[in-house]
Amino acid sequence: MQLFYEPNILDTHTLNPIDSKHCVRVLRHTVGDQISVMDGIGNWFNCEIIEDNPKKCKVSILSKKEDNPRKSALHIAVAPTKNIDRLEWFLEKATEMGIEQITPILCEHSERKIIKPERLEKVIISAMKQSLKAYKPILNQLTPFKAFIAKNSNADNSFIAHCNGGTKDILKSVYPKGENTTIMIGPEGDFSVSEVELALKSNFRAISLGEARLRTETAALMTCATFNITNM
Structure with missing residues (x-):
């Protein structure tokens, strides 16, 4: 078609x-x-x-x-990768799998601080057509980490995935089935300690995606897959 x-x-x-x-x-x-x-x-x-x-x-x-929308929505905030092709790959696959909203975030360790939203929108639209999706994911503007936290402070079902120390739950064990969810994925250099502390003070829960060290775009896509499987 x-x-x-x-x-x-x-x-x-x-x-x-x-x-x-x-x-x-x-x-x-x-x-x-x-x-x-x-x-x-x-x-x-x-x-x-x-x-x-x-x-x-x-x-x-x-x-x-x-078409009826999904009963629960996934919002991923992800730091754009240095190689923009990797971010475009994530947007393509996440759109095919189903995602409601993406916010590129600017972090302390971000290596890419400029994106071209027009190009990213084209990737999303192409993937939407290819996968026969009736809903186009919302792509928000590049947002500083603190601004994103402030806007989403005290929201329910908000998580931050990081590789720093401390107590963390495994993602698949805490995904709230049937509820809207927000997950933050950091840059190649991970979130800074101060960023993680700020998120935790703002009602975000720390999560782990497992023992393997994943690329940013892989970690983001894994959250999409886990969300889909949990809400099947």
Whole structure:
């Protein structure tokens, strides 16, 4: 199935220029053909092409179907990796597996302090289409660690995964089944001691992902997999 993404689709709608070209020039669709369009907030639309202009392909909605969101939502706050390809890989796989929200965070040990959200959004949208997801994950702006903690202070089911010492629970043993969850994953150099202390004072619980030392993007994806398995 070839999907198109239009977040503000109308009864009679013109596809964006990139999708218009792809639909008409690459897929060779013409007037009368039907295509599937999603809006990223749970709605699927069966549409008929009424104008096959490769710059402004126009469609008309024939029918609409709604998907229900997951009963529980996962929000991962992750420090962008030095190699941006690794972060893009995580976003792609997390979108395919199902995730509701991602916040890139800027930490004391962060090696990457600038990201291009437009590029990351393209990765997410592509993965959403490929995996036939009705919901597009929310990608928040790059947020300083302390600002993220302040915004999420005292929230329920908030965790921080780190490799420093101290008492930590194994992730799979404390995942709250059926409830919204927030998990923080640090940079290659891990969270600093002071960052961990601040998180713990703000009602975050320390967790371990096991004995293996994982890359940032691997740790983040592991939390997605554990969340999905726990909430099946």
